[in-house]
Amino acid sequence: MAVSCLTRALRSLSLSRPVLVSSQAAPQPKLGALVSSGAGQWRGFLTTASLEQNRTYWKQREKYSIRPMGMKKTGGRDHTGRVRTHGIGGGHKQKYRMIDFQRLRYEAPDGGRPFEEKVVEVRYDPCRSADIALVAGGNRKRWIIATETMQAGNIIKTSGVIGRMAVSANEGDAYPLGALPVGTLVNNLEVQPGRGAEYIRAAGTSGVLLRKVNGTAIVQLPSKQQVQVLETCMVTVGRVSNVDHNKRVIGKAGRNRWLGIRPSSGLWQRKGGWAGRKIKPLPPMKSYVNRPSISAA
């Protein structure tokens, strides 16, 4: 069948007259919608297999595993193959370790009680600025973002219970926001309960629990933006590890290249309204709490 496609397409090649390829090519979906417009314009046909190198198959694994897995670098290219983000490419090879951002994940499906885990190892992760910790509890091991003073051998607690009194939390423990006293430094904040931590994960960052207002809590993010979330959202206490990350000196262009950062374009471009220091008031507080509105009734 492929041979007949090929011969049919080759037969349609003709330099003298415009080619009516569409009628012949219609039943073969592989050749695509060939457009015959103008004189002598010829579409080539595919002689290679479809390009699978842009596919992110390495990311599609559903089962959790602590084994580091090989990553494919994109170089800033998207699924079409064009550069979507400039300045990315090269750099040392990295292996991806699956991090469990949902701290309150019970091992047994019917578990509902607070549990403890032991920190086995704290190590460097090439994929992020923070360090990661291998914790083991019950029958499973998982990677989590390490906090500032986490060391091998520590016991960390995860609890989903909100008591009447605020808990005096140790660093590295995870509690819902409603259980923590106001003013604690927190990290790995999730904005919807059960969604997994998406905020305050970078090295050395921490948010501050500002106040608790009937069923919701207000947290200040490292960018001074304030966020209102439900009080059942899980959060880890303390600052994220690798605190001196922002004080590091790159030192040379080569180190940036090892990190996968390619040089920016050297062309002088007139800076627009986006450049320069801006002094403006804080944006209003962002609320992730969905309350049923009165108009819906």
Added chain:
Amino acid sequence: MLISGRRGCLLQARRHLALTCPSAAKIAPPRRPREKVEIPGLEVITYGERMHYVPGLAKPVYPPWEKDYKDPGYYKSPPAQEMALYKQKPCYVFNQRTSMLEGVRQAAWLTKTQVNSGLPPHLLTLAESLESRVEDQSERVQNAIKHARFWDTTESRPDKEKYSKTLLLNLLHLCATLQSSSSAQRRRILAENYSLAATWRRGEDLFQVRGQNGLLQCSMDALPQVCEEKDISATVDHVLETFYPVSPTIDLQKVNVYKEMNCTGFRDDYLYPHAHTLYFLESTDPQWKLKPDQFRAKMFMFAFGNALARAHKLYGTEPQSLLQRPITVQAVGSNGRIFQFLVFQLNTTDLDQDEGIKNQMWLDADVELYDFAKVRPLVKKKQVKVPAGLSGYKAEAFRKFLALYLHGAA
């Protein structure tokens, strides 16, 4: 040819060889097939009977065809729930590739054992008495090491896997020559690649040791008891070390399809039924590399498995709080330079509860046989730090090796 130039095309099926082309735009995304609505009770008219496609009629759905004959070339095993040996209660299996998180402590809890560091005292005295059996014993050992590390290959130096195995076999051969009578030698034999299986209950869980462990030396006579009765009864007071919050079943393979069997690996009429010493070599496969603590735990578990399988065969599978004759099994592990010696004594098969008599284990970890065996000398700043050849030979390791070998025979 794949993505050409500045005007790269959509990958899908288009190739064009011109640099400027107005129709290098994206094609519409492929249309998803329309969703089929299932209305129960409605009889669907299909074109199956007409044997050709008719627009407007539904596509016939046929039941999946399954072979009515057995074809071993295309066999798909049934899911776990449908297998004959499927059981609701899971079993935790320790196999030769398991790397336990807590190492020896976890193995001690699983096997209800008291761990003592250092070899038992009378084995040490036996080791010292073997000091100068033959005058050139240490020279013979050094020759054995040199053969394994330097002379065994046509390349510059042999691989770790090769030299550790050669060293072990050389040392075994040496011990056999140093044995006083040949009749004692005839009561021993080496066996390799036998499959061990041992099952026991601990608490509410079922555990198994399965797999092919290293080299085994079996003998016609059982090893004598290593410690006295009063020491055995003193183990009642020993409290097993727990490691909360980690569960003791971590890292063990959890299976639902298993068979509760106890098998020493040999048939009943085997002439050398008693397991004497197990010899373990470190695996060089990077995926299954074990840390030293995990390697010792593996030695421990397999020594225990051998002892337990033997006990089940002799005394039956019913748990017994004190065996009439405790079963002793020895184990030696090596990576070519560093040796780990282990003596395990099985006193009880009643492993259900934490209280009662415990088993005992003596562990001598990280005994070096020699410091360096370099093919080329290590030179720093034009000074020789480590000379080429064998350096830093220590006789103690071989003495212990020989003591474990001759234990129960001399």
